[in-house]
Amino acid sequence: MLELTQLQHDMAWPLSILLAWFIGEFANRWLKLPRISAYAVVGFLLAPSQLGLLPSSQSPTMLLMANIAFGLILFESGYRINLRWLRSNPWLTAASLTEAVLTFVCVYFLVLAFGQTETAALLLAALSMATSPATILRVINEQKSSGQVTERVLHLSVLNCVLAVLTFKVILGLVIFKTSGNIWNASYNGLIVLLISAALGVTFGVLIPAVLRKANRLNQDGTLAFTIAIIFIVALTHSLKLSPVLATLTFGLVVRHRRIILNSSQRGFGALGDLLTVMLFVFIAATIEWQQVLAGISLGLAIIFVRQLSKTIGISIFSRVSGISWRKGALVGMASLPISTFVILVLEQTRYIGVDLVDQLAPLAAAAFTLEIIGPLFVQRALIWAQEVPEKKEA
Template sequence: MDPVVATQNFAARLAASAPGAESVPLWTLEGLRRADPVLGIALLVIVAVVVGEAVRRFTRLPRACGHMLVGVAASPLFLRLLERTDLDPWKPLLDLAVGVLVFELGTRIRPRWLLDNPLLALQCVAEGLLAGVAVTGVLIMLGVPALSAAFAGAVAMATSPVIVMAAVHDAEPRGQVTERLLMMTAVSGVLAVLALKTWRVIALADAPIATEWVSALVNGVVVLSGSFLLGAAIGLLLTWLSKPMRRTSASAVLQIGLLVLGAFLAAQWALSPLLALLVAGVLARDRMGHSLTVEPHLGTAGAALTVLLFVSIGLLSTVENVTTLWIWVLAIVLARAAGKLVAVVTLARPSGLGTRQSLALALALQPMASSTLLLSATTFGWPADTPQLEAGLLQALWIATTLMQLSGPIWIELALRRAVREAASS
């Protein structure tokens, strides 16, 4: 939205609320509903900060729980203060907020660990693939067309990096389960991105099936290699430019600026912003080591964007038509959980993980990710961006994602703080 147009709209609403105008006071619920969306979201962010701190202090749950609850309260589910379409002008900032957390995730993982422990690498790949296959298979058995079921399976592969990083910021856990959680979150996100890119090529193709698969394979290679090269370039550029300003406040500004550049170029070149920013974080950590200082959320500006992101996740939450779609929703949640549990537990001991730790890890992997969709869609009108889907499946998938994202911090809290005590007790 043009800032001038937004300002004019806001002025018009203020004029409408002047004495004598046919409107209601701004401080009433109806007045808030009619307020400018920019003002409404700004007020929600302020409330979310306060509620998040209260949730953290009295329940020891991550602040993100409070932020998302404020978004849910203002969403069409409850007070209807804002519509989901009101978030479209904010999408570039929301994409940046996701990018900040994905980049930070990249700086926290050690890919060399996968080479030193090949069974861990197999475990990382297996938990994502098995979750996707399980969701796809169960939906097909319930009568969903294979192409639509495969889309749901691709989305179900990923564990939410946004929810995981929020929980890690608040709990500050240390231990093998935490390290594997971060690694598997990164790997499953990459698998989901590649699966969705492949699905889109096949869904839009009109050629014979053999040609479709060749096109999908070529597209996957292009996306993977292009995103890797772009991320490597951003990481190397960060390494070079950071030398004269290490451990200064300008470092976080430089990091955010390069993330904006990377995300923009990835979108322009039809690559994966998530994969590019993840690679940038991994390479920057590998080249700079401990000299790379990455503040949580990349500093105050990133923290503000993260609050906005979690409020938006709450606003986008939906349980509409859950009474008619509940069987699909339940199938997605349970099949995904079973797939990840089987993969993690089966390969636990061979990869050096105990039974209790493997169960905790499977529990922590449950938050589903909407970030793969957030970074690939141009607006929040995803049905237009996902052709040939079975009617109602996208809604069922979004309901399942809503449930697992809103409850995600609780699963991670139970896993890391209660089950394996890798975070300090409250």
């Protein structure tokens, strides 16, 4: 019996990843659903608080692996950001700032109206600003979409991610200072973390391309070098309790503007990227407990509605002046629904540094569970309705 229990413990994650991959392929092939929605369903069902196949406690190693998977996707998201486009069309940045601020204000007052504390309202509002680049990019790659809606939703998701991290870290620093009165801890977990994380991304963004150019191995070893660098950055930021989100995004952004070209075989980091993606979305869903979902269901659903309305309005009002139709602006807003991957990993990272906010922010569990499944569907339909998906994908 002891050996059987040990075998179950050892095989829990490999078996879960295998099941998620199998069901994801079936769902995509026969039901035309995004694979990551299926991964999320499997992860949630196998979670310790549901069927209980996965371990009851999330190990630091699994959190590190999830952050590495997220880091690979964030690097590619940052790499695809065109700063020249943002400079030539400042209305995109204006749309991002407007919808982020509108989302923050609306969610903040909504949470207060539900009788939550001001701290909870501020933290929920900050996290609600984000749109998860991980979900957006995986659906874009899966659908092989291209066009105005595709590029705008990807750019806006990265901008939102950065704004949410900045806002969340500042508020977290204020919460720590209010609780402990230690100004160093508050500063370190606020602006100092952001500055060091961004500097780390910039450093590697300059260093790695320079080494590859010097060795004349840019075309042959680009993917391997960037993968190793991302793993190192995530491990270092994880160990030093910095922000792997900001570091990897900055790394990708700097590499793009160092004129490094990733060919099609390098996008998504191949089989390693696909494997870690399955693990990532299973891990994210497995952290969500059914009790938390029930406890915060009413406020969680209200946050989803208010957040989506705020984002759609904030983006749509800049549609015409930024060069697209009202309809496409609304589709960009519709595709901005996903949030779960970003939120769960930020909260897990926050718990790792010693600040447990998961239980205090139960409404996020309900929102994360709902959006982990339907978010990719919204992105998929928005891209298809925008006619940016090859015809064979609509069949």
